[in-house]
């Protein structure tokens with residue numbers, strides 16, 4: 459593979475750090491598109507490009523001639539209770555920030571050839587036990603609306619001739635951050651168990667497969683549009699928590715009651731823990747992408 463010039467926003471995050479590490483190790487020149495207020499960025503090889511999405515500041519010339527921009531930035535959806543102002547921050551950090559990037563890139567004579575912009579399986583909303591793939595219509599709750607507008611913010615780039623790809627990530631699993639890292643202490647103290655009825659589907663994916671899928675999208679020039687980035691074997695929450703407990707060698711005896719979750723987390727409990735969505739990575743599988751960790755047990759055995 460040729461060495462590419464790549465810019466990554468959100469490079470200090472869970473996915474960004476692992477991705478930059480892999481890209482730098484592969485010999486690519488990687489620049490981090492870094493918020494001016496932040497100094498905690500991933501190890502990159504091509505320097506830093508400053509932006510201030512909250513104040514609408516970015517110098518697009520620094521992105522001119524880039525082979526690929528990978529846009530992962532967005533305020534964590536699980537860092538605070540979803541008050542109206544927190545929901546606005548979650549939305550603005552994705553939709554407004556993406557519009558800024560896209561508007562600026564559209565003005566370049568040499569825009570990035572490829573633009574990979576993070577999205578989420580939350581775009582589908584609640585689907586019970588019905589199988590969901592990329593052809594499934596978008597949902598209509600808070601997260602679905604945010605993800606939908608986030609993806610649509612990239613449409614001017616498509617019109618500009620840039621190859622645009624939206625990896626729709628499921629729950630990304632890593633011991634270093636995200637949902638799994640939050641669950642681990644509870645399970646280790648034997649306070650973990652199924653969430654609510656446990657019948658809701660959780661569409662998970664191992665972090666190494668997320669990194670590989672993004673790297674594949676970068677070089678597979680026929681890839682464009684939305685791709686579900688989830689393991690090919692989604693599980694109910696009860697199966698997930700049972701597998702996690704088995705791998706840790708602890709019992710999963712304490713189910714978290716729905717009323718308690720709603721009391722503690724508010725609306726976030728329904729959106730992140732109780733919503734059911736059985737997502738399949740149809741387009742990745744059809745394209746021949748091979749998951750290193752299609753099953754949860756073997757991934758947890760190496761990760762924990």
Ligand SMILES: NC(=O)c1ccc[n+]([C@@H]2O[C@H](COP(=O)([O-])OP(=O)(O)OC[C@H]3O[C@@H](n4cnc5c(N)ncnc54)[C@H](OP(=O)(O)O)[C@@H]3O)[C@@H](O)[C@H]2O)c1
Nearest residue numbers: 468469470471472473496531532533551576578627629630
């Ligand atoms: N992890 C998952 O399970 C999952 C699932 C579905 C979708 N996603 C999406 O994939 C993307 C990357 O996920 P991640 O897990 O790596 O996220 P993360 O660990 O929360 O990192 C996101 C990065 O976005 C930047 N950021 C934070 N607040 C921001 C704000 N207010 N405005 C602009 N940028 C801000 C930060 O990077 P800098 O400080 O370097 O700017 C941060 O490190 C996110 O957009 C997330 O919504 C993740």
